[in-house]
Amino acid sequence: RYWRDWSSDVCSSDLKYIKLPGNTKVVYVKDSSKNFNAFLNDIAQLESGGHYEKISNIGYLGRYQFGRQALNDIGLGGISNDDFVNTPELQEIAMRMLLVKNKKYLQSYIGKFNSKKVADIRICEASLLAAAHLTGVGSVMQFLDSNGTTDPVDGNGVKTSSRLKRFEGYKVDL
Numbered sequence: 584r585y586w587r588d589w590s591s592d593v594c595s596s597d598l599k600y601i602k603l604p605g606n607t608k609v610v611y612v613k614d615s616s617k618n619f620n621a622f623l624n625d626i627a628q629l630e631s632g633g634h635y636e637k638i639s640n641i642g643y644l645g646r647y648q649f650g651r652q653a654l655n656d657i658g659l660g661g662i663s664n665d666d667f668v669n670t671p672e673l674q675e676i677a678m679r680m681l682l683v684k685n686k687k688y689l690q691s692y693i694g695k696f697n698s699k700k701v702a703d704i705r706i707c708e709a710s711l712l713a714a715a716h717l718t719g720v721g722s723v724m725q726f727l728d729s730n731g732t733t734d735p736v737d738g739n740g741v742k743t744s745s746r747l748k749r750f751e752g753y754k755v756d757l
Contacts, residue, residue: 622709622753623678626716629749635671638664641738645674647716649681657681683757685715692727702731702744709753714746723747 624633630648631637643650645668654660654667657680667673686693689711696706704710706727715723722735726743734742 617709617753619754619756622713622750622755623675625750625753626678626713629717635674636668638668644668646671647674647678647681649674649677653681657684679757681716682712682755685712685720686757688720689715689723692724696727701727701747702734704731704744704747705751706747707751707753709755710747710750712755712757713750713753714743717741717746718743 627633627646630643631639631646633646635646637646637648638644639648642664644654644664649667651660654662654677657677659667659673659677659680662673667677686708693708693711696711697708699706711723714726718735718737718741722737722743725733725735726747731744734744736742737746
């Protein structure tokens with residue numbers, strides 16, 4: 584009778600409940616390849632091609648393309664660009680710190696929109712966190728507050744909706 588209900592961690596469309604005799608139930612996540620490591624790798628591929636040492640032409644840093652404001656927000660504003668891009672472990676820690684911070688900013692939205700469709704996109708915690716990293720927390724809030732009619736773009740012209748759609752169904756462990 585040991586089980587974990589992951590329904591709060593992933594989109595409900597990705598779950599299948601199996602009832603066994605007695606009080607036992609099993610929760611199956613449809614696509615286990617959409618785990619936390621895959622989530623991080625996919626963000627990194629979009630941001631830098633997965634390269635820790637990358638510095639963009641507008642000054643974003645590392646595998647996840649951190650800006651100075653994001654580093655300041657998580658308490659790492661004093662680190663030099665060279666030290667940041669040459670320390671992969673720090674970049675991984677920084678990414679988790681930023682995801683946790685963004686989750687706090689978006690907590691009410693996660694509670695309100697998890698597993699709901701907005702503009703034909705199944706919203707889940709992972710998609711909100713990925714879009715917040717890629718297009719900004721404010722852009723995600725605008726998109727959801729407008730029920731998808733306002734679709735802000737990032738500095739590369741990529742719509743918030745496309746980031747939300749791209750990260751549907753991932754499981755995040757924060």
